[in-house]
Amino acid sequence: MTTHPAQLINGEWAAGLGSEFKSVNPANNEVIWRANSATAEQVDAAVKSARNAFYTWSDLDFSARLEIVKRFADVLKENAEELAIAIAKETGKPLWETRTEAGAMVGKIAISEKAYHERTGTVENPMPVGRAVIRHKAHGVVAVFGPYNFPGHLPNGHIVPALLAGNTVIFKPSELTPYVAELTLKLWQQAGLPAGVINLVQGEVETGKALASHKGIDGLFFTGSSRTGHLLHEQYAGQPGKILALEMGGNNPLIVKDASDTKAVVHDIIQSAFISSGQRCTCARKLFLPADAQGDAILEHLIRATKAIKVGNFDDADQPFMGSMISEAAAKGMVAAQTQLQSLGGESLVELTHKADSGFVTPGIIECTNITDFPDEEHFGPLLKVFRYTDFDAAIEKANDTSFGLSAGLLGDNEADYDHFLRRIRAGIVNWNRPITGASSAAPFGGIGASGNHRASAYYAADYCAYPVASVELEKVTLPGTLSPGLNID
Ligand SMILES: NC(=O)C1=CN([C@@H]2O[C@H](COP(=O)(O)OP(=O)(O)OC[C@H]3O[C@@H](n4cnc5c(N)ncnc54)[C@H](O)[C@@H]3O)[C@@H](O)[C@H]2O)C=CC1
Numbered sequence: 001m002t003t004h005p006a007q008l009i010n011g012e013w014a015a016g017l018g019s020e021f022k023s024v025n026p027a028n029n030e031v032i033w034r035a036n037s038a039t040a041e042q043v044d045a046a047v048k049s050a051r052n053a054f055y056t057w058s059d060l061d062f063s064a065r066l067e068i069v070k071r072f073a074d075v076l077k078e079n080a081e082e083l084a085i086a087i088a089k090e091t092g093k094p095l096w097e098t099r100t101e102a103g104a105m106v107g108k109i110a111i112s113e114k115a116y117h118e119r120t121g122t123v124e125n126p127m128p129v130g131r132a133v134i135r136h137k138a139h140g141v142v143a144v145f146g147p148y149n150f151p152g153h154l155p156n157g158h159i160v161p162a163l164l165a166g167n168t169v170i171f172k173p174s175e176l177t178p179y180v181a182e183l184t185l186k187l188w189q190q191a192g193l194p195a196g197v198i199n200l201v202q203g204e205v206e207t208g209k210a211l212a213s214h215k216g217i218d219g220l221f222f223t224g225s226s227r228t229g230h231l232l233h234e235q236y237a238g239q240p241g242k243i244l245a246l247e248m249g250g251n252n253p254l255i256v257k258d259a260s261d262t263k264a265v266v267h268d269i270i271q272s273a274f275i276s277s278g279q280r281c282t283c284a285r286k287l288f289l290p291a292d293a294q295g296d297a298i299l300e301h302l303i304r305a306t307k308a309i310k311v312g313n314f315d316d317a318d319q320p321f322m323g324s325m326i327s328e329a330a331a332k333g334m335v336a337a338q339t340q341l342q343s344l345g346g347e348s349l350v351e352l353t354h355k356a357d358s359g360f361v362t363p364g365i366i367e368c369t370n371i372t373d374f375p376d377e378e379h380f381g382p383l384l385k386v387f388r389y390t391d392f393d394a395a396i397e398k399a400n401d402t403s404f405g406l407s408a409g410l411l412g413d414n415e416a417d418y419d420h421f422l423r424r425i426r427a428g429i430v431n432w433n434r435p436i437t438g439a440s441s442a443a444p445f446g447g448i449g450a451s452g453n454h455r456a457s458a459y460y461a462a463d464y465c466a467y468p469v470a471s472v473e474l475e476k477v478t479l480p481g482t483l484s485p486g487l488n489i490d
């Protein structure tokens with residue numbers, strides 16, 4: 001059994017007492033990290049440590065909590081390159097992209113400070129007698145579950161607002177990205193976050209289950225797959241007192257209509273479908289093109305540009321657009337998805353291919369117009385499905401024919417078309433003439449249907465990190481000038 005101390009409990013790094021698990025560089029399957037997972041007893045110790053730290057942390061003035069969180073921003077900046085390399089090594093994403101991720105983590109701090117005041121904070125109004133005060137209080141101990149595709153930025157989007165609001169945290173990262181999690185927690189320690197305020201429990205699904213089912217947590221903030229999110233939702237049924245924020249996947253449509261600049265259209269389609277090797281929840285999965293000469297020209301150009309996409313190692317001097325997928329298994333899963341669509345009648349326009357013994361795939365495009373029983377599944381990788389349409393309303397209807405509702409976009413020159421699209425489309429992120437990936441941290445981020453449970457993250461994360469308390473207050477108990485009818489207090 002290895003003894004790498006991968007668990008942070010009450011400010012101390014400890015070796016896990018559960019089974020061994022490891023992290024690999026998906027570009028070549030080389031093991032880059034190994035340790036033992038946290039057992040249910042260790043998860044329990046982490047929850048207790050967060051509970052013990054809660055009053056000390058939440059009793060601090062907001063400014064004192066903010067000072068530590070701002071120090072974390074400074075430490076992040078100082079270590080941004082190390083973090084970007086760690087993310088790249090563990091996820092396969094190219095460095096140009098992981099540097100952006102490290103930068104987004106820094107940017108999250110100022111945005112969360114603003115959101116705390118705007119969305120929560122304290123508001124005081126004078127009353128004829130006394131004052132009315134609206135305050136927001138931390139829930140207590142919250143669990144944060146993170147996905148592998150943005151192992152730094154997306155958990156950070158729950159952790160920073162949760163800490164600013166006064167909660168204490170137990171973080172369970174994806175088992176595919178434990179190294180990034182460990183590094184991030186070391187940076188929190190460097191920033192001077194007191195022991196127990198954030199705890200790290202690492203491991204596979206069993207560790208996640210032990211945390212999610214622990215009676216001692218007051219809330220759970222999750223970013224990950226719709227399947228796991230649904231399991232958690234079922235698990236939390238009948239517990240209205242616990243706050244559950246779910247950010248899940250999508251099956252996102254992009255419609256093109258009357259767009260004159262073909263090159264710009266192709267660019268925005270590629271940025272929407274293939275960035276991060278298609279491993280963003282906001283990625284376009286379905287492309288609706290008009291069944292006319294303009295649609296033909298766009299498709300022909302898109303096929304050419306897709307075949308020219310550079311795929312390569314995260315640290316190639318000449319940076320690729322796409323790196324490796326998260327794992328060889330994920331890459332094989334995309335090949336299987338393509339085969340399934342082909343068997344249903346899909347026609348490959350650009351074949352997605354897998355490089356053996358690695359997570360590398362090339363981007364694929366598959367024409368699916370004639371599939372009658374199109375599966376409503378999120379294929380989390382670079383496989384774009386194309387549908388040709390003759391009627392705009394029918395295309396919107398087909399775009400809405402999904403249980404998900406995360407992102408959607410229209411590429412087209414007519415504002416009236418966009419107004420109509422905006423009114424009809426069902427999604428939490430709706431863009432016009434912009435890629436549908438790359439959502440802003442300064443806006444709410446979340447979807448409807450199977451994409452979330454109406455607890456938007458990013459700018460609105462402040463909302464689920466605290467509960468409102470309404471008070472009417474008077475400094476001294478005072479008899480009202482006029483008593484209610486029928487009262488005699490003498
Ligand atoms: N809407 C959003 O904000 C985003 C959603 N995603 C979605 O995340 C998915 C990719 O991330 P993955 O890491 O594969 O997600 P996942 O659902 O497999 O894992 C997420 C976390 O849940 C834990 N977990 C898994 N099963 C569990 C269980 N039964 N009980 C408790 N914990 C459990 C994992 O260990 C991990 O920490 C995609 O579906 C993507 O669309 C990714 C990024 C953003």
Ligand SMILES: O=C(O)CCC(=O)N[C@@H](CCC(=O)O)C(=O)O
Binds near residue numbers: 149150154280438457
């Ligand atoms: O959480 C935020 O601060 C903003 C949302 C965000 O960063 N979204 C990214 C990545 C999420 C994903 O798709 O996995 C995006 O929209 O590209």
